[in-house]
Amino acid sequence: MTVKFYKYQGTGNDFVMIDNREGIFKNDTKVIQRLCDRKFGIGADGLILLENSEDPEDDFKMVYFNSDGNQSTMCGNGGRCLVRFAEFLNIVEKTAIFTAIDGKHHAKIEADKIHLQMQDVAEVKELGTEYFLDTGSPHHIVFTPEIQQLDVKKEGAAIRYNEVYKAEGTNVNFVEPQDEILQVRTYERGVEDETLSCGTGVTAVAIASTYAKKYNSLPVKIQTPGGNLEISFKQNGNQFTDVWLSGPAEQVFEGVIEC
Numbered sequence: 001m002t003v004k005f006y007k008y009q010g011t012g013n014d015f016v017m018i019d020n021r022e023g024i025f026k027n028d029t030k031v032i033q034r035l036c037d038r039k040f041g042i043g044a045d046g047l048i049l050l051e052n053s054e055d056p057e058d059d060f061k062m063v064y065f066n067s068d069g070n071q072s073t074m075c076g077n078g079g080r081c082l083v084r085f086a087e088f089l090n091i092v093e094k095t096a097i098f099t100a101i102d103g104k105h106h107a108k109i110e111a112d113k114i115h116l117q118m119q120d121v122a123e124v125k126e127l128g129t130e131y132f133l134d135t136g137s138p139h140h141i142v143f144t145p146e147i148q149q150l151d152v153k154k155e156g157a158a159i160r161y162n163e164v165y166k167a168e169g170t171n172v173n174f175v176e177p178q179d180e181i182l183q184v185r186t187y188e189r190g191v192e193d194e195t196l197s198c199g200t201g202v203t204a205v206a207i208a209s210t211y212a213k214k215y216n217s218l219p220v221k222i223q224t225p226g227g228n229l230e231i232s233f234k235q236n237g238n239q240f241t242d243v244w245l246s247g248p249a250e251q252v253f254e255g256v257i258e259c
């Protein structure tokens, strides 16, 4: 069967997008792995299906798969790219509402940015000098000096596969606060490598850095290897609400696949 796809990227976190409102694409781990493969396929960190939502309030539903072919938890950059895709498909214009695996998301659309509301965070766990929190996906945060010298794949995998996180695993974000901006590099679960950016990850870093008093202005400015993002929120002690992730999201190319 022939299926039309689109490739999107948001600060270098890249995704294969399929308009699946008619249910033509049947989820298959091996097929998704092949499509995301950078040598044998299109190449992407994940694949996202835009589907009809059961909730009449929604414009659409988001179904996210990591490049390992497995459905996973929320993808912030993927959500921003999906809103841009929905704009391209004329489903939405200036705002969007959709449901993803972690619940409802609101978005605002601008020419050069998509602003995506993320889930509230009810708890930041302190693990010595490190932190863990869930922003729709799980994130372990490590503050580190000389971030550019770090072997993110090796150090990230050691935490992702450790006894604490076991089979379910976690994403790992390394952060170095530098002159009003947080430098962030991410090891992504399900890609099992460093990615150029991670939306739920930088959101977790922004919240953990504020909680740990290592950063104290809003919006939080983040630099990833793939580009810059901003995060804003309201803080009440350990509770973070009205969390917004903002940054660019764009279509790169389109094509047709045989599935």
Ligand SMILES: N[C@@H](CCC[C@H](N)C(=O)O)C(=O)O
Residues within 6 Å of the ligand: 013, 045, 066, 072, 073, 074, 075, 076, 077, 078, 137, 138, 170, 171, 188, 189, 190, 191, 197, 198, 199, 200, 201
């Ligand atoms: N790239 C993502 C996170 C995607 C989910 C992650 N790989 C997981 O399985 O937890 C983002 O932008 O948030």
